[in-house]
Amino acid sequence: MQVYDWQLITEKYGPRVWQIAYRLLGNHSDAADCFQETFLAALEVSRRQHVRNLSGMLARLATTRAIDRLRQRGRQERHRAAAQEAPPGSACDGNPADRAETGELTGRLRQAIGELPSQEAKAFCLRYFSEMSYRQIAKELDIKTSAVGVLLHRAKARLRERLTAEERPLDEVTR
Amino acid sequence: MTNEKDILNKALASIREEQTPELPKDVVAETLAQLAQTQSASGTEGSSPPGQSHVRRTGHLLGPIVRFTAAAAVFLLIGYAVGRMTGPAPLDVDQLHNTLLPALAAALEPTLREAVVDDVDQRYQLALAGAYVRLRDELTEQQRSDMNRYAAQTLAASNAVTNQLLGELVQTIKADQTNELRSVAAALLQFERNRLEDRETLTTEFLALAKQTEETRNELVQLVVNRPPAQRRPDEQETTEEQRID
Numbered sequence: 001m002q003v004y005d006w007q008l009i010t011e012k013y014g015p016r017v018w019q020i021a022y023r024l025l026g027n028h029s030d031a032a033d034c035f036q037e038t039f040l041a042a043l044e045v046s047r048r049q050h051v052r053n054l055s056g057m058l059a060r061l062a063t064t065r066a067i068d069r070l071r072q073r074g075r076q077e078r079h080r081a082a083a084q085e086a087p088p089g090s091a092c093d094g095n096p097a098d099r100a101e102t103g104e105l106t107g108r109l110r111q112a113i114g115e116l117p118s119q120e121a122k123a124f125c126l127r128y129f130s131e132m133s134y135r136q137i138a139k140e141l142d143i144k145t146s147a148v149g150v151l152l153h154r155a156k157a158r159l160r161e162r163l164t165a166e167e168r169p170l171d172e173v174t175r
Numbered sequence: 176m177t178n179e180k181d182i183l184n185k186a187l188a189s190i191r192e193e194q195t196p197e198l199p200k201d202v203v204a205e206t207l208a209q210l211a212q213t214q215s216a217s218g219t220e221g222s223s224p225p226g227q228s229h230v231r232r233t234g235h236l237l238g239p240i241v242r243f244t245a246a247a248a249v250f251l252l253i254g255y256a257v258g259r260m261t262g263p264a265p266l267d268v269d270q271l272h273n274t275l276l277p278a279l280a281a282a283l284e285p286t287l288r289e290a291v292v293d294d295v296d297q298r299y300q301l302a303l304a305g306a307y308v309r310l311r312d313e314l315t316e317q318q319r320s321d322m323n324r325y326a327a328q329t330l331a332a333s334n335a336v337t338n339q340l341l342g343e344l345v346q347t348i349k350a351d352q353t354n355e356l357r358s359v360a361a362a363l364l365q366f367e368r369n370r371l372e373d374r375e376t377l378t379t380e381f382l383a384l385a386k387q388t389e390e391t392r393n394e395l396v397q398l399v400v401n402r403p404p405a406q407r408r409p410d411e412q413e414t415t416e417e418q419r420i421d
Contacts, residue, residue: 003304006210010203018198023190032202039206043213047301102189109186128187156183163182 004046010039013055016130017062023129024066026110034069038062053139059130060122060140067121070114105163112162120155123148211308240290244283251275 014035021034038061042054051057113121122141126132127148138145255271 003300003307006214007207010207010210014203014206015198018202019195022195023193026190026193028196028199032199032205035198035202036206036209039210040213043210105182105186106189106193109183109190129190160183163186 004043006039006043009042009054013058016055017058020059020062020125020130021066024063024110024113024125025069026106030066030069030073034062034065037065041065056132056136056140059126059132063122063125063130067114067118067125070110074111074114108163109159112159115162116155116158119143120151120158123151124155124159127152211312214305214308240286243286247279247282251279 017038018031018035021038022028022031025031025034038058041061042051042058045051045057045061113125116124119141123137126137126140127134132140134145134148137148141148143151255275
């Protein structure tokens with residue numbers, strides 16, 4: 001069994017795990033819980049098996065925990081409050097209307113990710129939030145590289161469908 | 176379709192452009208504390224007396240081996256049964272036992288040896304990790320307490336030296352002030368003496384001047400009294416006549 005210096009590991013990989021968790025969850029408290037759960041899960045995994053790619057494993061665990069939290073949040077219908085929480089220093093700082101629209105859009109995307117099937121959500125998040133290659137995703141999820149492409153294609157199609165379906169009623173109301 | 180693609184890309188770009196705050200130190204500290212707590216809990220579990228967690232851990236590790244052993248035994252039993260049923264004559268049990276025993280021992284020994292070595296290695300590494308964390312924490316705490324003690328001692332010594340130097344400085348200033356006051360008092364005394372001497376001299380001089388003035392005035396009076404009337408000037412005579420008319 002390997003001996004890990006978790007303080008060093010936290011210093012080295014902590015910012016990346018925090019970025020993944022915060023991007024997916026969008027608020028501080030959930031991101032902090034996800035951060036702690038990720039490292040505790042990593043400790044358990046490292047006891048059970050030999051870890052070759054610690055960074056990839058932490059990214060996968062953070063993504064999985066964040067998706068679980070998104071699902072839990074969706075079940076409790078708290079995503080509205082999370083969507084209304086203004087992200088600090090977003091790209092549309094100048095215009096409150098744009099900022100509100102961006103916040104609502106990101107909240108809907110997070111909700112839609114939480115409603116995706118597990119593998120599709122993991123593949124999508126690892127690709128677009130952790131910026132991993134198809135090969136790295138396939139390695140982490142223990143699937144073939146071609147299956148990653150299929151999962152990503154399905155995930156994007158479902159997300160587009162959900163985002164557009166939620167946008168249409170708003171457009172009709174505004175008209 | 177373009178709108179659908181745009182909306183997903185827009186949402187992704189919005190999430191990417193959101194500024195992620197810095198990783199809070201309290202979250203890191205809390206996570207490290209939980210990791211240490213979990214590690215220490217597993218360390219105590221590893222050092223518990225045999226018969227408790229040891230059995231569970233060994234069972235967890237030896238599960239596949241037991242299954243493999245059972246499968247091998249079943250396979251051998253089936254082979255033995257088939258051989259017994261299809262064989263021309265019944266075999267001698269002792270002979271069969273003696274024949275199969277070395278093969279079984281040779282087949283199972285490396286696997287069991289590897290499992291035992293892995294188990295011992297894992298428990299050793301767990302204990303080593305726990306001891307490493309505890310030793311690091313103790314050394315850190317000891318270093319902190321030593322630093323605090325040395326800092327307090329250094330501060331006390333520095334304060335004593337500073338107080339001594341300040342006392343010496345105050346004594347030096349007092350001595351200088353005393354000397355200055357003495358000098359000023361001597362100068363003032365000298366000024367007073369000079370002033371008294373000057374006053375006395377001036378009084379004497381004034382008296383001499385008054386005396387000479389009085390003598391001069393007397394001489395002038397005497398001179399005017401003793402001068403004959405014909406020698407008076409005309410203006411003095413007219414004045415005398417005017418005074419007479421009045």
